[in-house]
Amino acid sequence: MIEGGRTLDLQNCPKCDALYVKNKFRDVCEKCWKEEEAAYDTVSKYMRKRENRAATVLQVVEATGVPEELILKFIRAGRFQLTQFPNFGYPCDKCGAVIREGRICASCAEDLIADLRTVQKEDQRKKEIADRQATFYTHRE
Template sequence: MNLDNCPVCGGLFLKTKFRDICEKCYKEEEEAFEVVYNFLRKRENRMATITQVVEATGVEEALLFKFIKTGRLQLRQFPHLGYPCARCGTIIREGKLCESCNKDVNKQLHMIYEEEKRKDKQNNNPTYYIKKDEK
């Protein structure tokens, strides 16, 4: 356990591996989760988007993303919910990167790999220069 400032309210609290916010903010978060869950539990609301959930419940988008990322809201039950790609912010349903960013990162990694391979080849095949005698 460590003494830390709450990232939500700034108050001091004992941070544990189970809780990253103070007790007061945790209770508020739990109340917000209940509001969201009760909204989504209704059959007519299961197809709601993030924007619709925010408008209907008043819960911040960032908190909804936290509920999804921590597994408290299961995406398989709510087909129009998701969370932002870690790189570009596009809404995704699995992983950390959207398909486009994933391809781009892999392309960049491949380019780095090829450059390293080329450098290694140059280092393993040194070029020798012979100086001619000048007369």
């Protein structure tokens, strides 16, 4: 859809299926965004108390009633400074281990690097074999 010379990205809200204009700041409709902000306020108030700063995500879920997926969304978005909350983290995209930065844990990153090195070695070996087996033709009169 084009409005005033700019393209609008109309999508259905992943939570309630309502139609909304997606932008880089919100991935849900206005109504669901307000609900998420209310949930964030609930979690934030809980975590501000000194005795709750060492709580895990599951303890926060139990105490606040806010779904784990939403709390993890807040953490991934950087809405909580993890230096202040030592037991907060989110799962590695590959293995599910709890991490505090990035998308994958150190172990999965090492595995990925090792796999890439293996592929590079195989590619190099195939190239060397192809170079040795190259056939050259000459024209004789």
